[in-house]
Amino acid sequence: MSEQIAPTRTPVFEARLKKRYAAEKRFRTMGLGAIVFSITVLLYLLGTMTLNGIGGFQRAEVAVPIDFTQAGISADPAVMDSSGAMQSLEDQGLPQVVQYFADEALGEEGAAQIGGQAWRDVAAAIAADPGIVERQETFWLPASANLASGYEGEGSQEMQALAASLAAEGKLEKNFDVGFFSRADATNPQQVGIWGALKGSILTMIVTLALAFPIGVLAALYLEEYAPKNKWTDVIELSINNLAAVPSIIFGLLGLAVFLTVFPNFRSAPLIGGMTLALMTMPVIVIAGRNAIKAVPPSIRDGALAVGASPVQVVFHHVLPLALPGILTGTIIGMARALGETAPLLMIGMRAFVASPPDDFTSPATVLPMQIFLWSDEIDRGFVERTSAAIIVLLLFLLVMNGLAIYLRNKFEKKW
Amino acid sequence: MVTVVHENLESTEAKMSARDVSVFYGDKKAIDNVSIDIPTEYVTAFIGPSGCGKSTFLRSLNRMNDTIPSARVEGEITLDGEDIYSPKLDVVQLRARVGMVFQKPNPFPKSIYENVAYGPKIHGFAEGKDELDAIVEKSLRRAGLWEEVKERLQDSGTALSGGQQQRLCIARAIAVDPEVILMDEPCSALDPIATAKIEELIDELNGRYAIVIVTHSMQQAARVSQRTAFFHLGKMVEYGRTSDIFTNPIEQRTQDYITGRYG
Amino acid sequence: MSLTLLLLLALGLGLAGWLAARARAWSFRRASPNGRLASLPTYHAWYVALWIILPVLIFVGIWSAIAPGLITQAVLTAPAADQLPAFGFQRQTILNEARAVATGAAQGVFNPLAREFVEPYREAIGRYNWIGVIVTLAIAFLGGVYAFLRLKPDFAARNRVEKIVMAILLGASLVAILTTLGIFVSLVFETIRFFGMVNPIDFLFGLHWGPDPMSNAENPDSSRYGAIPLFWGTLFIGAIIAMIVAIPLGLMSAIYLTQYANPKFRAWVKPALEILAGVPTVVYGYFAALTIAPAIRDFAISLGASSASSESALAAGLVMGVMIIPFVSSMADDSIAAVPQAMRDGSLAMGATTNETIRRVLVPAALPGIVAGVMLAISRAIGETMIVVMAASTAANLSANPLDSMTTVTVQIVAMLTGEGSFDHPATLSAFALGFVLFLVTLGLNFIALRVVKRFREAYE
Structure with missing residues (x-):
């Protein structure tokens, strides 16, 4: 009397079962893989943006000490409070003053690499605190786009050299750009804001x-x-x-x-x-x-x-x-x-x-x-x-x- | 087949009366030709097996059926002789006069105080906070809930136990001082102790309001009501004094139901 | 500016009416024997307030649309109007400059002619502002008085107010119909104008796309308006490449999340996928253009494909596919969840493994829902704009090579409408015809998909 083995207990079935479990595992791994892929892309995307973006919150700035006692600029607090402050300072030759001290500090080649609108930063500082015109003060002014990319190790050879020498003197560095959160669009990446x-x-x-x-x-x-x-x-x-x-x-x-x-x-x-x-x-x-x-x-x-x-x-x-x-x-x-x-x-x-x-x-x-x-x-x-x-x-x-x-x-x- | 109405009912003033009322859901006839007088001073119970239409009929008494788009009512239902389905009648006012308590306690997810004060507020029954406080207290006292909640009127109504929630709903209904209170199986979601409390409360409210209660528990009908109507398959089979219905039913189907042959 | 003023004025008058009506209702209430009114005093108040505010709002809406035209007309009666160029861009610029100065938005003018108009503008704006204020006051007064005189102790103010509220609710839901109608009519209108200049057959079946916005608008070259390359590019990027990425990944994510993942894993991963779905398309576009496209080009060149473009269809399609993954995943998730548990239990109880149950029972049962989800995903992909604008090309190529540059319908809509062409040029109008085709196709896909989903849901309810 041979005993009938149930079909679910035969070696064939068990071999098959093993295969089925392997398939199960593969399937499961594929599912997990799909999710891991999506999450990886997300992290990669966020990572790329963050790595690039950190630099975007900074800008290359040049140190320019300005001695206002020599400049003869007057800042009447009444005028400085009004909307005419910019105009008044421009009329008094503030752009030239800034240019002069930039030449002093950086040499002509360096001064040329201060953004053309840099004096506005100085003017804003004066408008905020008219007392500045009685003192000497060092301003960090935005570098030109060319100098900035030179500092990054890109662009022309001369700029890279100039940037390197200024940086070595401690006159050029990347600073957190607070103004990014208060300015609007501009043609120069150094001047843009959000x-x-x-x-x-x-x-x-x-x-x-x-x-x-x-x-x-x-x-x-x-x-x-x-x-x-x-x-x-x-x-x-x-x-x-x-x-x-x-x-x-x-x-x-x-x-x-x-x-x-x-x-x-x-x-x-x-x-x-x-x-x-x-x-x-x-x-x-x-x-x-x-x-x-x-x-x-x-x-x-x-x-x-x-x-x-x-x-x-x-x-x-x-x-x-x-x-x-x-x-x-x-x-x-x-x-x-x-x-x-x-x-x-x-x-x-x-x-x-x-x-x-x-x-x-x-x-x-x-x-x-x-x-x-x-x-x-x-x-x-x-x-x-x-x-x-x-x-x-x-x-x-x-x-x-x-x-x-x-x-x-x-x-x-x-x-x- | 005609409804059997017991002849020994003393003639009382009918608070509400229905004449040849049929209710349809779409093409389906849920209530077929029901006529009944609901007395002022008694508790009236509607009994019958599930799906017999007793709840449907109850909901047509304060036009809650209006909320179901396919529902349609034929025949005449009057409150103090006034047709409640007349286009001239304001359904809001009707529901203020004919209050309702539901199968499952449904307090608003607001404070106990707000639950009771809501009706008087929207109807403008109270001038100022003091009057409103008085109405809330009176209603909660009548609902037998005051002693249990007076210290925590600002707690949420949904935080109460099931039986308390149902008494809160009764307090909410009586706060607008209705003339009729409809109760749709008010104890079916409650445990026996809470049920006993509600039944006690119904007894106390009896006489002050005309009360109609739908119940699937014959014992409950026997305990709380003085009049009973037996519904079967959308028809009202028999109507009379509660004691007569339970001891001397005239119709065979009533007899079968109360002796437990079906239901 | 005057718009804000008028609105504030309307609200102020409404408040005044509200307070006056409430006081009146309270006086009724005190005088009435039982201390009850037909409606609460608040409803009397709202009745009057609505009668003031609504007519004024309607007037302000109409007024703000027609007043600028009236002002311009008034200005054009100024003596200097004869010197204005008769038509076009310059005339508009001069007038805009003058208006900007008159309203104080600008300090000075560039064009000397504009100076002549500053004063007329100032005068006209002032005059029409006054007219606006006076008419507003008059309307508010009439509405308020009318409503106020109707107040009585037995006045059913609540019913009236509720009727107005219902009308407002109905009006709000009609905005949806108006929007649909607005889209349809404006697209059809401009499309018909376009087909007046370009043969529809050439447009729908032509193989060459190359409109020239600078060409003579009177006599357009119909053969340059063949949209087939655009349709092909759109399908290739949105319905083929993107779906090859999104369908398997989305479906497998959904299956893993619903069938295998433990609740904790799910609680973390689902929001992460939602973030993926919430990333703005402009960011995906930038990502595609900055990172993926150059990588694919370099990879292709290293494989020896010399013609690989940095604006390849593959880059745009891949990134679009990634964007669509969460969408497919959540649709599949819903469909699988809608399959009754009993079906799954039945299969498991026979000794089937989980993946056998999923592949043989759950996915086939959920298939209609999944297919509908894929259709919605395609409809979203082909309507997607920023990724392709930033990563795909504007050159229309009819090619099956994913490394070639291709363009899509949406890219061309953007290109045609942000270009230099005038609004009457067939090149500009072609954008509306393309938009109309896009609208019809997405509408069709959605319509079918929603029906399939509905029927699918009903089958299991």
Whole structure:
């Protein structure tokens, strides 16, 4: 009587099982590999930007001691407080004074490598503290782009030699460039700043938020709470779902064809940019808002209706406050996307060279991602670092916004 | 088939009355031709197996069915002789007069105080904080909850136990001083002790408000109500004094249900 | 500036109306026998405030759109208007300069002619500002008085206010339709103008793309407007190269995260993938142009491909693929999660290994959702602009070699609209035709994908 061996206990089966486990392991490793790849790319990207960007927050500066007691420049505090300070100092020959002391300190060859606008830094210092004109003071003034790249070991042989000799004398060094956060765009990488673009971004985002948030929330409330089930509602839902997926550049075409036709004077103004981005952000807020509203349990609505609240009261007293964290999370994510958006703004002329921060919603402006795009097109080596620095600033903003969204989501996740 | 209404009911003033009421969900008829008078001074219980339509009928008494888009009501329901489905009638006002307590306690995720004060606030019943405080205290006292929560009125209503939450919902309902209170299986989510407390409370509220309670527990119906209506498959089969329904039912189906043949 | 002023004025008047109406309602309430009104005093207040603010807002909206035109017209009646160039760029520049000085935005003028217009501008702006303020006040007053006179103890203010609120809610949701309509109409309008100059057949099926914005606009050379190379470049970069990267990596990430990873790992990796998705496209573009493209070119040259371009389709496609990974991953994640647990249990209970269950049961069951996700990913990839603008080329090549330079629809839209051409030139208008094609294709992909997802969800509910 031979005993029948169960098919699952034969050596063949076990050999096969071994193979199956090997396949399992391979598959699992592939999955992990996919994730590791993505994370590696992310880290590599962030790493490249950081390495490049650190240099972007610094600039090469030359030490120029200025003895004002010889210069005979007067700084009347009353004049220095007014907007005419620059003009007054220029009329008194401050540029020549700065040039003279630069010649003294660096020799003619070296003085030629001070940026032409360097005297403005000195003037700003005088305006801030008129007492300086009574003393001797050493200023660190921005080096020319050529000298700066010479310091980096690039560019012409003479510049590299000059940079090396100045650096050896301690007259040329790379310093943290505070002004990067207070200046606007310029043609010289030594003179550029991020504040102009940042302010443009802030103004644009204010417009976007002011339009997209109320419209998005109200539309979400209508669709989720009141809309009758009919053709019109279907059309509204369909448009919102499609708008959420329309390429951003199409919104730029809309802005160009409609907004700029209605407001031709506001080309490249934050107002128009904000309006265009609002149309793009609104569907994101509507969709997030609807999900948040859907998550509010119906029993809350019943409870309020049963004590005689009207449908509008039910929504504004109960549903909206409960859905708000979810709506805010969606809004922040939508705003973060709008903050990083470039293509539609390219269409409506926000790619102009804007050398001073915008004053208000209607003055020409650029935004952070656009500044990155514009600088990335520049050939000068100095701009590579500045571009990466701008990217770091942009990414930090996005990180903070996304962090806030994740925090809100975790904090208010389903309380009932 | 006609509803059997016991003949020994003394004629009382009807707070609400329904005449030939049918409720549809889309094409489906959930309630078929129900006529009933709800007396002012008694507790009326609706009993019947699950899905018999008793909750549907209850919800049509304060038009909570309006919130379901496909629901449609035919026939006439009156409150003090006024048609509650008349276009002239303000549904908000109706619900202030006919309050409701739900199967699952549903306090608002706000403070205990805010839960009770909400109704009086939106209806403008209180002028100033003192009056509002007084209404909140009175309502919580009537709901038998005051002693337990008076020290922590600012705590969230959702932090209370299930039974306390349900009494909070009852306090919330009586804060707007309704004439009728509808209760939709108010104890089905509660443990026996909490249930006993709610039943006690219903007893105390009896007489002050017309109360209609839907329950799947026949014992509960027997304990708290004076009138009972038996629903089956969307129809009201029998209506009479609670004691008669449970001891001398006329219809065979009522007999079968209360003796536990189905349900 | 005057816009802000008008808005503040409207809000101020609204507040005044609000307070007045509330006081009135309280006086009703004190006078009434039972101390009750049909509606709370707050609703009376809001009723009046809305009757003030809404008409004013509508007026301000219209006014801010038409006032600049009226001002310009008024300025053109100035005597110096005869000396203005009749048309075009210069005329506009002179007027803009004068306006900038008049509003204080600029200190002086470059063009002496502009000086003649500063005073007329200042005068016209001042006059129209006054008109705006006066009309605002009048509208606010009329609306406020009308609403205020209707207040009575039994006035159903709440119902009225709620009706207005509902109208506002409906209006807000109509913005979506208006936007869709706006996109559609403006694209169609400009596309029709374009097709008036260039034969649609040549555009859709022509093999050569090389519009010259400086050429004679009256008589465009239709044969230079063949968009096939653009369509091919778009598909090759967005739908082929990018998807070869994104689909396997995204799908495998999703599978690992949902089926293998422990919760702690998942809690860290998911946000990291979200960061990858949140990196702005301009950063990816810079990354592609700065790092990936030169690396690929050097690599290709070291392999002996002498013609390798530094603006290769491969570089743009690869980076775009990386950008899309989190998107594919989260769509696949959702689809796999929607497959009922029972199906997975059934397979495991027969002794299948995890990966057999995934490959034979879960992925086939989730396939419709995954396919829909891939369609959405493609639609996103072909509409992506910045990566290709920065890393791909503007030269239209019809080639299957990923190392060649290629251009895409979005690159050409940007190139045509940021170039020097005038707005009436077919080269500029071609951007709208390209945009319209892009819009229709992405719309179609989304529409189908959403339907597939919906049906897929319903099947498992």
